[in-house]
Amino acid sequence: MVLTVFTWRYGGREVYLYGSYNGWGDRTVMNLVNGSAMAFSAAIDLPPGYHQYKFLVDGTWQVDEEQLRVIDENGVINNLIFVEEPSVNAQRLPPEAVRSTLDLDSIRDMQLEASSSGVLPNGRILQLPEDRTDASRHRLFVHLSSFKAHDLMPYSGEAIALDTEVAVKQAFHIMYQQGLPVMPLWDAQNSRISGMLTASDFILILLELHQFRALLTDEELEMHTISSWKNDKLQYQRDVAGAFLPLQRRELIQVGPDDSLTDVALTILRNEISSVPVIYSPEDGFCPQLLHIACLAGILRHICWHFRHSLEYLPLLQQSICNLPVGTWTREFGWANNRTLLTLHPSSSLGCALNLLIRARISSIPIVNDNGVLINIYSRSDITSLANGNVYAHIQPDQTMLSQVLNEAGHDRYRVCTRFASLYTVMEVLSDPGVRRIFVIDGITRRIEGIITLRDVFNLILS
Missing domain, CATH: 2.60.40.10 (Immunoglobulins)
Known part of the structure; x- marks a missing residue:
């Protein structure tokens, strides 16, 4: 021995x-x-x-x-x-x-x-043979296709919607208090769900408010409604060069309770949205009913619950994330892709972060020190904290450092793993509704190596 x-x-x-x-x-x-x-x-x-x-x-x-x-x-x-x-x-x-x-x-x-x-x-x-990888994907696809959107709904609970005539200030205060990054909008005049209010809307409002603050009175700020903002949003939006581009109204993206979980996930992915309302439309013409807000985290939680004791049938989920084409990585680690891992320093301005979130079409930015060590994050949903106490009406994004708003938002708001974590381990973390991304760091130095989001996971397993 x-x-x-x-x-x-x-x-x-x-x-x-x-x-x-x-x-x-x-x-x-x-x-x-x-x-x-x-x-x-x-x-x-x-x-x-x-x-x-x-x-x-x-x-x-x-x-x-x-x-x-x-x-x-x-x-x-x-x-x-x-x-x-x-x-x-x-x-x-x-x-x-x-x-x-x-x-x-x-x-x-x-x-x-x-x-x-x-x-x-x-x-x-x-490496896991390609046929076993494809077999894992096929099993997941078949499984998700055999369950419906209504299987995501809790046994008890409620779906909250905002009236389109609610003031923007009040709407984002509600989102902040409820801890919700997105809320459906109720059009009382037409008795229907007409759209979704997101953290991205608040970012655009803040940027426009900073641009035209001198033209708006305090009373107008207090009374500016969601419907008026949505109408204004259709008139123009800045592109990356600062020019104004016309926007076209698009129909509400929704799913029904009998749509498969595969269709729900693909609807979210293809339309580049974070969640989708599940709406039941009676055949007799009665008012449509909002049943649930479906998101990728809910579908991922469903997968983890059903396969947690039978991972041997899904060898793909046992692979380490550094060996899979998933996520966005620095050049030293992971798979090469066309995306760049964007980071900012605490001394960067809030305006820089907000513009980067919109223009790069990302949901969060890692905040690192001079050595590349992850010290915090700033995400789209953090912007709703400025609704508390009407801060957004007075803040100057270009003159406010991220370190100031990060201190107010609090620390330890993110989840991390090493590049040796299995895909299933990452999926379990991301199945928490409050977690939309996981940061990959060196276990010793804490230098950031990559980011894996909910969207990345579903693009991998449904590709």
């Missing part, structure tokens, strides 16, 4: 080690390394040979992405370790007995590269 040390370096509250050496039966408790807040270790006597192992971190299965990994006959990714006999210094190839479960040629290449450099190659993995 050879005493073998296993290490998990990426944090957690409770970390356990499982392995093929005991038939994946008994777990081994891993303890924090002295002087570290992130690293856990455990030592086990193992017979010489190859052994597969895995970590259970806070109830979620994990693998160490910087160690050798293999895919077993069930499509599950595990770490692999070769335990040498005390008298043997050179690594050997795995015996023929394991040829059916391991990609022998890939392991040989990795071992040769490791022996020449002294360390295991970073980021190398026996």
